[in-house]
Amino acid sequence: MSDAKFVVIDGNELSFEPGETILEAARRAEIEIPTLCYDDRLTPAGACRICLVEVDGAPLMQPACATRATAEMVVRTNTQRVDRNRKFILSLHLADTIQDREIAEDNNPSRVHELAETYGTAGEWTSVVSPRQGRPQDTNRFIEFRADRCIACSLCTRYCNEVEAVSAITLAYRGAHTTIATADDQSLTDTTCELCGGCVDVCPTGAMTEKQALEWGKPERELEKVRSTCNFCGVGCQVDLNVDREANRVVKVTSPPPGTTVNDGNLCVKGRFANDFIHHPDRLTEPLVRDNGELRPATWDEALDRVATGLAGVKERHGNDALAFISSSRCTKEENYLMQKLARAAFQTHNVHQCAAT
Amino acid sequence: MLPKKARREEVFEQLESAGGLQPGNVGKVHRETGVPAADIFGVATFYSLLAEPDAGVRVCTGLTCKLAGADRLLADLETEGTPATSYSCLGRCDMAPASWDPEGDPATTEPAFSPSHPDFAIDLLAAETDTYSALRLVHDKGAEWALDEVEASGLTGRGGAGFPAHIKWRAVRGQEVTERYIVLNADEGEPGTFKDREVILRRPHLVIEGLAIAARCLEAQDIYAYVRGEFGQVKASLMAALDEARARGELDDDVRWHFVDGHGAYICGEETALLEALEGKRGMPRMKPPYPVEVGFRGKPTLIQNVESIACIPAILERGGEWFKQAGRTEPGSKLYCLSGHVERPGVYEAPMGITLRELLEQAGGVTGTIKAFSPGGASSGFLPADQIDLPMDFKSLREAGSMLGSAGVVVLNDTTDMVEAALTQAVFFEDESCGQCSPCRIGTQIVRQALERYRGGDGDALAFIREVAWGMREASICGLGQAASLPLTSAMKYFPQEFGDDNE
Numbered sequence: 001m002s003d004a005k006f007v008v009i010d011g012n013e014l015s016f017e018p019g020e021t022i023l024e025a026a027r028r029a030e031i032e033i034p035t036l037c038y039d040d041r042l043t044p045a046g047a048c049r050i051c052l053v054e055v056d057g058a059p060l061m062q063p064a065c066a067t068r069a070t071a072e073m074v075v076r077t078n079t080q081r082v083d084r085n086r087k088f089i090l091s092l093h094l095a096d097t098i099q100d101r102e103i104a105e106d107n108n109p110s111r112v113h114e115l116a117e118t119y120g121t122a123g124e125w126t127s128v129v130s131p132r133q134g135r136p137q138d139t140n141r142f143i144e145f146r147a148d149r150c151i152a153c154s155l156c157t158r159y160c161n162e163v164e165a166v167s168a169i170t171l172a173y174r175g176a177h178t179t180i181a182t183a184d185d186q187s188l189t190d191t192t193c194e195l196c197g198g199c200v201d202v203c204p205t206g207a208m209t210e211k212q213a214l215e216w217g218k219p220e221r222e223l224e225k226v227r228s229t230c231n232f233c234g235v236g237c238q239v240d241l242n243v244d245r246e247a248n249r250v251v252k253v254t255s256p257p258p259g260t261t262v263n264d265g266n267l268c269v270k271g272r273f274a275n276d277f278i279h280h281p282d283r284l285t286e287p288l289v290r291d292n293g294e295l296r297p298a299t300w301d302e303a304l305d306r307v308a309t310g311l312a313g314v315k316e317r318h319g320n321d322a323l324a325f326i327s328s329s330r331c332t333k334e335e336n337y338l339m340q341k342l343a344r345a346a347f348q349t350h351n352v353h354q355c356a357a358t
Numbered sequence: 359m360l361p362k363k364a365r366r367e368e369v370f371e372q373l374e375s376a377g378g379l380q381p382g383n384v385g386k387v388h389r390e391t392g393v394p395a396a397d398i399f400g401v402a403t404f405y406s407l408l409a410e411p412d413a414g415v416r417v418c419t420g421l422t423c424k425l426a427g428a429d430r431l432l433a434d435l436e437t438e439g440t441p442a443t444s445y446s447c448l449g450r451c452d453m454a455p456a457s458w459d460p461e462g463d464p465a466t467t468e469p470a471f472s473p474s475h476p477d478f479a480i481d482l483l484a485a486e487t488d489t490y491s492a493l494r495l496v497h498d499k500g501a502e503w504a505l506d507e508v509e510a511s512g513l514t515g516r517g518g519a520g521f522p523a524h525i526k527w528r529a530v531r532g533q534e535v536t537e538r539y540i541v542l543n544a545d546e547g548e549p550g551t552f553k554d555r556e557v558i559l560r561r562p563h564l565v566i567e568g569l570a571i572a573a574r575c576l577e578a579q580d581i582y583a584y585v586r587g588e589f590g591q592v593k594a595s596l597m598a599a600l601d602e603a604r605a606r607g608e609l610d611d612d613v614r615w616h617f618v619d620g621h622g623a624y625i626c627g628e629e630t631a632l633l634e635a636l637e638g639k640r641g642m643p644r645m646k647p648p649y650p651v652e653v654g655f656r657g658k659p660t661l662i663q664n665v666e667s668i669a670c671i672p673a674i675l676e677r678g679g680e681w682f683k684q685a686g687r688t689e690p691g692s693k694l695y696c697l698s699g700h701v702e703r704p705g706v707y708e709a710p711m712g713i714t715l716r717e718l719l720e721q722a723g724g725v726t727g728t729i730k731a732f733s734p735g736g737a738s739s740g741f742l743p744a745d746q747i748d749l750p751m752d753f754k755s756l757r758e759a760g761s762m763l764g765s766a767g768v769v770v771l772n773d774t775t776d777m778v779e780a781a782l783t784q785a786v787f788f789e790d791e792s793c794g795q796c797s798p799c800r801i802g803t804q805i806v807r808q809a810l811e812r813y814r815g816g817d818g819d820a821l822a823f824i825r826e827v828a829w830g831m832r833e834a835s836i837c838g839l840g841q842a843a844s845l846p847l848t849s850a851m852k853y854f855p856q857e858f859g860d861d862n863e
Binding site for chain 1: 381384385388394395396397398399400403404405409623640645789790791792793794795796797798800801802803804805808809812820823826827829830833834835836
């Protein structure tokens with residue numbers, strides 16, 4: 001092997017790290033190679049075949065996502081053959097799923113349609129009557145699998161297995177029947193599934209989709225993404241609230257793309273799905289105080305005075321350690337700091353705890 | 359309590375003994391093995407014999423059996439109330455139309471054979487000599503000597519790829535990793551092919567000896583024989599031969615032998631899919647490189663060799679590589695050709711590599727009717743017209759003719775054959791047997807089959823875009839199945855354009 005550690009892609013000499021793939025080397029140099037079944041957090045499947053490129057010396061085109069760059073390898077991504085294959089793959093997937101973009105993107109965006117717009121297709125082929133089965137009997141509240149949109153790229157099963165280590169879903173059956181299934185087609189809630197929704201997030205076609213957002217009926221492209229911090233625990237995961245501005249409503253929560261925030265594209269069941277409290281009629285939106293057993297709205301000043309008087313009274317009657325302070329895991333670090341400050345400085349007690357501390 | 363470490367390789371055995379995919383079995387096997395339940399379901403639904411344990415009598419609907427009236431057989435069984443289902447291929451093309459009841463007696467086979475000949479490396483009718491003298495020669499002369507002989511013989515892989523055997527042997531032997539495996543590919547599944555079945559039934563000691571030689575030369579500690587599940591008695595034949603050889607003290611004691619059943623998936627004849635199956639997974643071919651000689655079973659260097667190739671080894675070492683090379687006409691060695699379809703005496707005929715179909719047909723008693731077309735190497739080789747029967751039946755000549763020798767499962771079609779129907783039968787086969795991993799094959803095989811059905815139904819434009827689909831399947835599929843799956847249709851369109859309307863030629 002030569003000392004020169006570069007791969008030639010479309011005439012550009014690019015350096016690469018040992019073990020790096022053609023795709024990784026190309027992306028660093030901003031040479032675009034389309035992918036459907038690739039996610040850099042997962043073992044490449046090489047299944048969608050849209051990233052095939054020509055490699056000098058190889059009779060067949062090679063998957064850029066899975067082919068390691070080697071010294072002096074000559075790769076071509078802009079040939080007629082490569083382009084013809086991209087169009088072929090896109091026509092295939094469109095024939096196998098839903099050709100009409102409006103229908104396909106009723107909830108989530110479709111990467112297949114996006115790529116078809118960029119790269120074109122080999123024409124609209126007669127739709128395939130696919131025997132892929134869904135799981136209509138699944139009673140979980142959050143995730144729906146729509147087999148008519150599935151391209152069997154296995155991103156969801158690999159994510160479930162490799163990132164979450166949950167292995168609740170699998171590629172099942174064979175050939176044309178290949179689909180995404182749980183063991184014995186059970187509901188997700190009867191499996192090891194933790195309802196993290198990562199399968200929805202990695203799905204390039206909206207085959208895995210959010211039930212609640214689907215019911216709301218507005219596609220993601222018509223929603224505005226508002227970046228926020230999940231406050232269910234102290235990790236600080238970044239979330240994108242998908243807001244329907246007309247209705248002033250959070251329709252769903254998605255994770256920012258992998259590699260951009262601390263949570264690297266991941267969320268848990270709470271962060272992704274436990275958001276119905278936002279618009280819940282029982283949600284408290286102003287301070288309430290109780291008079292003669294009845295709650296009534298009050299100002300913050302009045303409410304805080306009531307709390308202070310009550311706490312000071314307990315301290316006076318029963319001593320400092322009759323009080324205990326427990327804060328929520330949904331508080332920020334600063335808020336928790338203030339809580340213990342309140343306990344120790346104002347009431348001279350060490351009875352302070354936080355529900356996420358065990 | 360679950361086992362601490364998942365025992366994935368046990369999944370098949372456990373599923374099989376539990377009775378396949380039936381309520382409760384996935385959970386049961388999950389508790390026994392510690393493998394995630396979803397993974398077990400994924401495996402159980404992949405393999406026909408596990409997925410449909412109650413399918414009743416399986417009726418083969420491969421091309422040869424179709425020609426011989428498989429549809430009628432299915433209808434008859436239905437009429438008499440016997441539960442029956444169609445099955446991609448049973449590997450009994452000599453008994454067409456073949457059927458198999460997994461619960462019943464093991465099917466017997468009675469193909470015709472070529473008469474014994476001194477220049478045959480395998481010679482199916484020879485009295486089994488089982489001398490193990492070649493293995494003793496390796497003990498005396500060493501592995502390098504054996505490898506030189508294998509190289510001199512020019513032996514190429516008889517499973518269909520035609521890859522030079524010595525390159526694989528040397529590649530495994532040259533690995534730094536010392537944990538190495540020998541895998542016998544006895545998952546013979548190419549429609550039209552039933553030679554490996556007969557080799558194991560009639561000459562099992564050649565296979566055992568060949569494997570023992572490979573293990574010794576490559577310093578492998580374990581030998582795995584992966585035997586097609588539809589071939590019940592075949593595995594038993596191999597195991598009996600091993601017991602005999604062991605009892606006579608012919609074999610090295612430090613080699614461990616394992617026999618594994620296939621469970622009904624054509625794709626597992628593809629070597630990396632076979633490795634996945636051995637590891638207890640869905641039989642989806644791996645991407646290559648790396649090749650199994652480097653990263654194979656359990657990620658270790660592995661030699662995977664077809665039954666016929668392995669069975670040639672003893673003769674090569676006893677009689678010399680040069681002898682084997684000279685035994686072929688256009689390429690090295692004698693070769694087993696399976697003849698079925700419209701021939702008078704379907705069977706396994708050993709002949710010099712490069713014999714023509716015309717000569718083979720003479721041995722097989724001629725064509726039933728007038729020959730119209732033939733598949734030289736199973737479904738994957740597509741069709742050639744009758745006027746090519748003087749082509750040498752070897753790897754190179756057939757490749758140049760746009761076809762392939764493959765596993766040399768020759769299916770002969772007479773002039774009563776409707777080529778649209780024949781192409782459709784092959785399309786159905788590939789659609790059923792695609793593993794579903796890569797999109798060109800998974801979707802392409804559906805498009806091809808559905809377009810052919812529409813064309814047959816009178817839609818003259820149904821095949822309009824099929825050439826582009828065929829191009830992509832050939833160019834972009836991960837493995838040979840998808841790359842070859844459109845060939846039956848495109849070759850039929852090429853050689854019999856009148857049957858596909860002039861527009862499509």
